[in-house]
Amino acid sequence: MRLNILLLLTYLSLSFSAKAQEIIEIDYWQYAYKERISAIDKLITMFEAENPNIKVNHTTFAYAQYRTKVAAAVSAGEGPDIVQLFYGWLDDYLAGGILQPLSQQEFPTAEIDELYFPMVQNMKVDGEYYALPTAVRSLALFWNKKLFREAGLDPEKPPKTLDELLDHAKKLTKRDRAGNIIQVGMTLSPTGQDHNWWREVLTRQYGGKPYSNDGAKVLYDDQAGLDAFKFYSGLSTDHNVTVVDFMDKSEAAFRAGRAALHIDGSFLLGTFNRGGRRPLRLEWGVTELPRHNGIKSNYASYWVNGITTKAAGAKKQAAEKFLKFITSEEAMQLWLDEVGELPARKAVAMQDSNKNHSTYGAFIRGLDYAVSTKFYSEAGQRQTVVDMLDRVVLTGMSAKESLAIAAREDQAIIDKALNK
Amino acid sequence: MSNNKGLTVGQKRAIWAWLFLVIPIVYFIIVRFYPTFDAFSMSFTDWNIIGERNYIGFDNYVTLFNDPVFWVVLGNTFEYLLFGIPISLLLSFTIAYYLDQIKFGHGLLRACYFVPFLTTAVAMAWVWRWFYQPVPIGIFNLALGELGILQMDFLRSTTQALPAVLMPAIWAGLGFQIIIFLAGIRSIPDSYYEAAKIDGAGDRQILWEITLPQLRATITFIVITSSIGFLRIFDQVYNMTQEGEGGPLNATRPLVIHIYKSAFEDFEMGMAAAQTVVLFTILMVITLLQLKVMKKDG
Amino acid sequence: MAEQKIYKKAISVKKTVIWTMLAIGAIAMLTPIIFMFSASFKYSDEIFNLNIIPSEPTLSNYIYLFEETTFFKWLINSFIISTVVTFSVLFFDALIGYTLCKFKFKGRKIVFIAILSTLMIPTEMLVIPWYVLSNNLGLIDSYFGLMFPGLMSGFGVFLMKQFFEGVPDDFLDAARIDGLNEFQIFIEVALPLVMPALSALAIFTFLGNWTAFLWPMIVTTSADLYTIPVGLASFSGEFQTEWEMIMTGAAVASLPTLLVFLLLQRFIIRGVILGGLKG
Structure with a gap:
């Protein structure tokens, strides 16, 4: 707090003395999420204190509409100078001519290759980076310690393998007299993060691979994919330890203490820490995703910042400066503390204090073996998993048949995107 | 009068008229007619917000009609209509018919039925969404549980979800229909009833032979307005289904959700425009059909 | 006996x-x-x-809602937009209805039919072009962007024209003899005579704008410009189905219209009947 006031004062005095100088304004866009907004606001304050001649205008849009807004605004020539985008949208943005490559002078390719986690290399096209993340996200398993105790399980020993996961989930499921589940052992909700768990983690653990290396071909419609999907859907259909979208949103069920095990992203941490008037009364822990057949896997995603083709001259310079600042080690640590998202630079993430942190630690350790799906339409491809599960759970279709349909739909989405 | 330089009173008033109309005419051209034209013309392009509009003839329509999901969506849209109209008509007429016979507490009862009409659809959609949850949180299933009756899946069922989403739409519109029916019933001259009573007609006969035929215009009005409403259902589906997708398995997805997703999530503006043209055509045909029925009867 | x-x-x-x-x-x-x-x-x-x-x-949910979220801002936005649009509709629709009813001039019929025909065009068909238009004119995320599609309505024109039919021409002619100009006649003589119709139109317009969802959702980008329904939908996502908060938001969204109804019940029901039957 004191630091902030100090910064503010410095900023004010600096901006006062710099008044004679011309102020360069740049626009920065990201989607609206409470913790992200306050983190960027803090970074902007710090940045402007260092660079009194640059003013950063920070605009946010609701997540659901973010992509549309950017596309529409840029096409009308009204976009920002720096834009945050999901890593999976890069192709679209390049095709639309929205982004310009980062200058070699300020962002040397070799340096980025070396200092960032390898999945960031997805942002490299023909040897040039187009965008850089401040933070990355991965998945981990949350568990409710109180419910573990109630079920007679050791609250400090979360499941380490899929077999243990299933075994624990069975013990942690509670039913009323009529047999309705009133507490799920494990959440199941492909509209959340599960679809990534299934795609990138389970299929690999059962010996398969979700997509070809270039991401253009669906490969999960095989025995490994089927086994993985049977495990996934079986949580509901065979073992009855879960209800799909229990309590409407699975994270809500976990927060309400009605779900014992829950897989989610690191961004959930930020909302857990939301204090104030309505503190969360929940005893929870978080650990690495359970392994299977000795295989560990994880899914990572990230948002990157790119400089748009609109930025030129002084604005471009200012935008580069700002991009450098928000991808600095300092900014990444702040982002981790404020938002709960993991540093994209290995050096920051792998500090012992971060790696062994009681909450972030599990996610950061997961980054070591995480992969990123090359999405062509994140919402569309997620929907194929949602429907795949629903066909089995709601209409009783066989897992094999449903998997085949999903693979066809997924492939169609990819083909359509590639033929554009 | 002297400074009118030979303008007749009629000409002078015509000038006033055009003066009054100039802003509205410009407005209607820019905000209604041009966009309508634009929607039609967009439907023949492959425009995706970024990039050029390339004319591709009827390709969007062909793609649409070859897409099995689109047919599911159309089917759902009509299902909303086919369930919605009879249920709401029957309920609102029955309530209005009996409410009309009541004097004690008439105003209060009428107000109770009318209040849902004033609520915000988005707000109430979330209330109903909560009601429909399974145990341990959903009010309906908790109540069923107390009564010892089997649980219902509601929004998590491919068959129950559509009626479940439709319910709040019917519920919210009922008050309006009741008020209109009440006004219609009140406007039937008493002499008709008296004549019928003298002829010895029973309540039932009066209902079928006088009340209902006299309400033909009212019924047509309600059917048209509520048909259009049901065919355009959006707020409830968007707010009651996971991610506003109209699931599970597209079971509740109506045309307007499909349009919204095409336009503002997939940016397929041309395709979305083609779908709006389909919606426009359906609404047009239904309205004309119903007006024709009314004219014939009238 | x-x-x-x-x-x-x-x-x-x-x-x-x-x-x-x-x-x-x-x-x-x-x-x-x-x-x-x-x-x-x-x-x-x-x-x-x-x-x-x-x-x-x-009351903790309410306190949280007003102190920790932008809900109050959304309430104000909805109020401003609904009010401005309602006044615009009342003024313009009455003016158009009056002109088309009481003035005889060439082209009158065409104008009336043209405006009436807009009733057949569903909003859903217009939102995409409106969006493109707003985008090109920089109206995205502005009050005017939220309001412009509703500033005049075919329904209101039709309703007002029907009602002006019931206003005797003698009244207007008397005013002309008194030396009032045509605009004064409209404001001072004609409008007061159709108050019931105006109130019916006001109720429908206000309610329609207060509850509107599709267009406000499309045209707003920053949370500061959300109207109540859009805010509520996004809010419900953000709060991860914390039902007591969503219910509080829903209650606050519904309260204004319910209160107005309690105060003006008779008036509103009469308005609905007038608007419903004549319109």
């Missing part, structure tokens, strides 16, 4: 049955609203109980 008594008794029994059934129906109609309000006064651990009166009523 005795027979008549029994007959009367039968009638009153029948009336009682009807009354009871109607009362049960009325309560059923109010149930969602009652539960909504009830949940908004409950702590999170109690909202899944079926009791209507909270065992430990609290």
Whole structure:
């Protein structure tokens, strides 16, 4: 707090003395999420204190509409100078001519290759980076310690393998007299993060691979994919330890203490820490995703910042400066503390204090073996998993048949995107 | 009068008229007619917000009609209509018919039925969404549980979800229909009833032979307005289904959700425009059909 | 005599049955609203109980809503937009309806039919071009962008024209002889005569804008410009289905219209009948 006031004062005095100088304004866009907004606001304050001649205008849009807004605004020539985008949208943005490559002078390719986690290399096209993340996200398993105790399980020993996961989930499921589940052992909700768990983690653990290396071909419609999907859907259909979208949103069920095990992203941490008037009364822990057949896997995603083709001259310079600042080690640590998202630079993430942190630690350790799906339409491809599960759970279709349909739909989405 | 330089009173008033109309005419051209034209013309392009509009003839329509999901969506849209109209008509007429016979507490009862009409659809959609949850949180299933009756899946069922989403739409519109029916019933001259009573007609006969035929215009009005409403259902589906997708398995997805997703999530503006043209055509045909029925009867 | 008594008794029994059934129906109609309000006064651990009166009523949800979220801003936005649009519709639709009804000039019929034909165009068809238009004119995320599609309506023009038919021309001619110009006649003589129609139109327009969802959702980008329904939808996502908060938001969204109804009940019902039947 004191630091902030100090910064503010410095900023004010600096901006006062710099008044004679011309102020360069740049626009920065990201989607609206409470913790992200306050983190960027803090970074902007710090940045402007260092660079009194640059003013950063920070605009946010609701997540659901973010992509549309950017596309529409840029096409009308009204976009920002720096834009945050999901890593999976890069192709679209390049095709639309929205982004310009980062200058070699300020962002040397070799340096980025070396200092960032390898999945960031997805942002490299023909040897040039187009965008850089401040933070990355991965998945981990949350568990409710109180419910573990109630079920007679050791609250400090979360499941380490899929077999243990299933075994624990069975013990942690509670039913009323009529047999309705009133507490799920494990959440199941492909509209959340599960679809990534299934795609990138389970299929690999059962010996398969979700997509070809270039991401253009669906490969999960095989025995490994089927086994993985049977495990996934079986949580509901065979073992009855879960209800799909229990309590409407699975994270809500976990927060309400009605779900014992829950897989989610690191961004959930930020909302857990939301204090104030309505503190969360929940005893929870978080650990690495359970392994299977000795295989560990994880899914990572990230948002990157790119400089748009609109930025030129002084604005471009200012935008580069700002991009450098928000991808600095300092900014990444702040982002981790404020938002709960993991540093994209290995050096920051792998500090012992971060790696062994009681909450972030599990996610950061997961980054070591995480992969990123090359999405062509994140919402569309997620929907194929949602429907795949629903066909089995709601209409009783066989897992094999449903998997085949999903693979066809997924492939169609990819083909359509590639033929554009 | 002297400074009118030979303008007749009629000409002078015509000038006033055009003066009054100039802003509205410009407005209607820019905000209604041009966009309508634009929607039609967009439907023949492959425009995706970024990039050029390339004319591709009827390709969007062909793609649409070859897409099995689109047919599911159309089917759902009509299902909303086919369930919605009879249920709401029957309920609102029955309530209005009996409410009309009541004097004690008439105003209060009428107000109770009318209040849902004033609520915000988005707000109430979330209330109903909560009601429909399974145990341990959903009010309906908790109540069923107390009564010892089997649980219902509601929004998590491919068959129950559509009626479940439709319910709040019917519920919210009922008050309006009741008020209109009440006004219609009140406007039937008493002499008709008296004549019928003298002829010895029973309540039932009066209902079928006088009340209902006299309400033909009212019924047509309600059917048209509520048909259009049901065919355009959006707020409830968007707010009651996971991610506003109209699931599970597209079971509740109506045309307007499909349009919204095409336009503002997939940016397929041309395709979305083609779908709006389909919606426009359906609404047009239904309205004309119903007006024709009314004219014939009238 | 005795027979008549029994007959009367039968009638009153029948009336009682009807009354009871109607009362049960009325309560059923109010149930969602009652539960909504009830949940908004409950702590999170109690909202899944079926009791209507909270065992430990609290205002904490409301306090949180107004202090920690942008809900109040959304309330103001909705209010400003609905009010401005309503006044615009009242003024312009009345003016157009009046002109088309009381002035004889060439092209009158075409203008009327053209405006009437806009009733056939569904909003859903217009939102995409409106969006493109707003985008090109920089209206995205502005009050004017939210308001412009509704500033005049074909329905209102039709309604007002019908009502002006009932205003005798003599009144207007008398005013002309008194030396009023045509605009003064419209404002000072004609408008006061169609007050019931204006109030009906005001109710429909205000309610329609207060509850509108599709267009406001499309045209707003920053949370500061959301209207109540858009805010509520996004809010429900952000709060990860914390039902007591969503119910509080829903209650606050519904409260203004419900309060106005309680105050002006008779007036509103009459307005709905007028608007519904003539329109």
